[in-house]
Amino acid sequence: xxxxxxxxxxxxxxxxxxxxxxxxxxxxxxxxxxxxxxxxxxxxxxxxxxxxxxxxxxxxxxxxxxxxxxxxxxxxxxxxxxxxxxxxxxxxxxxxxxxxxxxxxxxxxxxxxxxxxxxxxxxxxxxxxxxxxxxxxxx
Numbered sequence: 489x490x491x492x493x494x495x496x497x498x499x500x501x502x503x504x505x506x507x508x509x510x511x512x513x514x515x516x517x518x519x520x521x522x523x524x525x526x527x528x529x530x531x532x533x534x535x536x537x538x539x540x541x542x543x544x545x546x547x548x549x550x551x552x553x554x555x556x557x558x559x560x561x562x563x564x565x566x567x568x569x570x571x572x573x574x575x576x577x578x579x580x581x582x583x584x585x586x587x588x589x590x591x592x593x594x595x596x597x598x599x600x601x602x603x604x605x606x607x608x609x610x611x612x613x614x615x616x617x618x619x620x621x622x623x624x625x626x627x
Contacts, residue, residue, distance in 0.1 A: 496547025497602075500595045506546065509585050510539050516581035523577045526568050545606075546599065565610050575607045 498506065514535055518524060527534055540551035541559060552559055582603055586596045 497595065497599055498543060498546035498548030501546060501591055501599070503543070503548070505590055506542055506548075507539055509589055510535055510542060512585035512588055513582050514538075516584050517578075520577050520581055523574050523581070526570075526574070545602070561606065561610065562612070566612060569613045570610050571613050572611055575611050579604055579607050 501509075514527075514531055517527060518531070537552065537556070540555065544550050544552045544559075579600075583600060586600060589596060591599070
């Protein structure tokens with residue numbers, strides 16, 4: 489598949505493939521011991537919001553903003569301890585989901601680059617302080 493720089497990422501990916509990507513991504517998240525506990529047991533609403541957000545993030549309709557207001561990603565993630573290893577684990581799950589995607593390589597790399605920037609922006613804790621900031625909870 490040839491890419492077209494004049495189309496948005498969302499147009500190149502398509503709604504169906506974006507939805508499938510998010511579903512695959514969360515199967516990897518559920519299996520990742522480092523980040524699984526950051527998400528609720530029932531991920532239905534999380535998955536729905538992620539699909540809305542990524543649609544908007546990739547240049548599609550403003551589904552997330554229309555229903556929930558501005559994403560304010562950093563502010564909404566402040567309650568969670570996000571370290572570099574956790575950010576990397578999130579990206580690893582997304583990378584695995586992208587490997588199975590029907591997207592062309594150019595589109596996969598563009599999306600992963602944008603998500604890498606965003607995931608790194610979400611880091612709000614140094615890993616050496618993780619246990620103290622989580623109140624010493626164990627999984």
